[in-house]
Amino acid sequence: MPRRKSPTVYDVAEHAGVSIATVSRVLRSPEKVTVSTRERVLAAVQDLRYVPNASARGLAGRRTGVLGLLIPGHDISTASRRPVDASGTIEFLDDHHDSHGGPFRNRYFEQLVHGAEAATWDAGYGLLIAAGSSVSRDMVVRDLTGRVDGLAVIARTLPDELITRAADSVPLVLVAGRLPGTTDSVSVDNRGGMSALTEYVLRVKPPGPTLYLAGSVDSPDAVERELGFRDALAAHPGPWHTAAADFSWQGGHEAALEQLRSGPPGAVIGANDQSALGALAALRVAGVRVPEECVVTGFDGIDESRYSHPPLTTVRQPMADLGIHAVEALLSRIADPGAEPRDLRLAVDVLLRQSSELSAPTD
Amino acid sequence: MPRRKSPTVYDVAEHAGVSIATVSRVLRSPEKVTVSTRERVLAAVQDLRYVPNASARGLAGRRTGVLGLLIPGHDISTASRRPVDASGTIEFLDDHHDSHGGPFRNRYFEQLVHGAEAATWDAGYGLLIAAGSSVSRDMVVRDLTGRVDGLAVIARTLPDELITRAADSVPLVLVAGRLPGTTDSVSVDNRGGMSALTEYVLRVKPPGPTLYLAGSVDSPDAVERELGFRDALAAHPGPWHTAAADFSWQGGHEAALEQLRSGPPGAVIGANDQSALGALAALRVAGVRVPEECVVTGFDGIDESRYSHPPLTTVRQPMADLGIHAVEALLSRIADPGAEPRDLRLAVDVLLRQSSELSAPTD
């Protein structure tokens, strides 16, 4: 437990026999102070276990030294659900169904936070994280705005209008989305990724038409990915169909069944993993061997894609890098508030797994 | 981009024709202000888009309004690895091996952060998160200390001595570990969980001795879990062995092979999931059917436990609740700095999966 009242610059100054200005200098720009006095001050800091007060520093320095990260909301009720000090009251849960998972069906969030966290502290800042709970998005934004020097917002956690408004009072970067001309952004090369993946598929796939499982029409990601698909098709023409799968397992499943009626496809390319997994299940039931008779691929790299039968080749967004670049974009913006908004595009990775590899290793 | 200099209480006061004290009151304790003036002030706040400066508030109010969460470090290099604005430079990665994952092999971190985040904002605080990168643990702690009103530290991210020292200058709660008599803590009922699980196993298991895969001797978790195992054994005697598996896949694998030489076990109870999964693999190769001939269980609830063949029955720590309770403990401590250190124990859940269920549903 904290004992005594914390020491201040005044205490340190007195202890070292200097003025508070000198104490401050030793801490902020040591090169401006003689070695001998610097050492005396540092010793006093040690002796008193002095820790600078961040609020005072922030107020005087006109910067908080903190960056904010706004991530999608969640459903966690903070009314605690686990009994406390209740040894023996263990609950047995049937976990055969996909019971948990929450809003994050993959490790993206974790990686993003890690990337942002590392970059933030490297730069000498702190990272404040907030999840826009649907109720109080507006309040959280207001609150954050007053606490940070810059704010990274994950796409779709906030309505565009709120983002624009927030960007008016604090440096802001949009992550995994864009608002061209309005704010800085860092997003991923959806189009290039899908194009590269499709080219690869067209090269290795067995005979048969290619089925593209299109995503939701209102999603920018879906639009970009489909453009990538068509880019590749233009370069490697061949028979193909598109079916609306709406990013869902069900959608992919039905689209595959429909396709199977007119003969088995040689490849199924999903706009995301969920729809590809739905198609995979349909093919399996229909007795179509993957990848020998049909190659299947997804996009996103959700956990399930690693554990399906066979594991799904997919495209992964570099989430840690998104976090890192978001922070860097914020720092640039803070350094040069007047610069033109910039949109950064990060390259993606293709994860090759057995659903596309005819000579895949077996483990 | 942020345009003009932000408005202050003075601007709002002038705009509303009141003093700054009244503005402050409207924001902090509205009930102390007449409805009519309150509305006038609120209108001014709206008009000017006033956002309180957190640093000034923190300095004047002697609280930062921020809680800190220190999580385990990571290896993410912030020297960015993904090419930027490089459409087409997609990398193809062989993902047949367990190539990624990092320090968090499960979703614990994510859930913990979510729980802590929700509870923190619910209480009107912000959440500052930091990962102790090995280099600068000491600095990060110092830095955090000055920025927050309370600090939650995940067990094993910091040497005990550093924790004790930090606890001296800021309210601190240890999460998933204990330092009895020194700091508040929130941890999990390892002993009760293992005891409940073991009792269940002893009840449903087929004939044959029970093999317990013990964890690392220097781990408090291992000690507690083994005590739980023995508690259950005392109540349901029967043949059993213990083997050191050191929390590792390899350790569990070898222990199972060794056991198989003297005959197949009727149950294998791992002190953690990794070792249980190692044993599971050994049993599978040896042709022992799980769960028909041998029941297998783990502890932790890592991702892999859901996707093994068969899926592994295990004990899950309620990470979100750990986060929530950690925050609550911090808030109590802040409210009553003089109280005795408290150690909270949360109950765990047993996740029943096919590795222990003889009549398990098939999907």
Place this chain on the structure above:
DNA sequence: CTGAAAGCGCTTACAG
């Protein structure tokens, strides 16, 4: 219920 004033603990020109 409202206002004047002190003070929170720093940083940073400005002199010397």
Place this chain on the structure above:
DNA sequence: CTGAAAGCGCTTACAG
């Protein structure tokens, strides 16, 4: 290189 002093934008007794 060092110090005196102003000021950062709030909150909070204290009067009235």
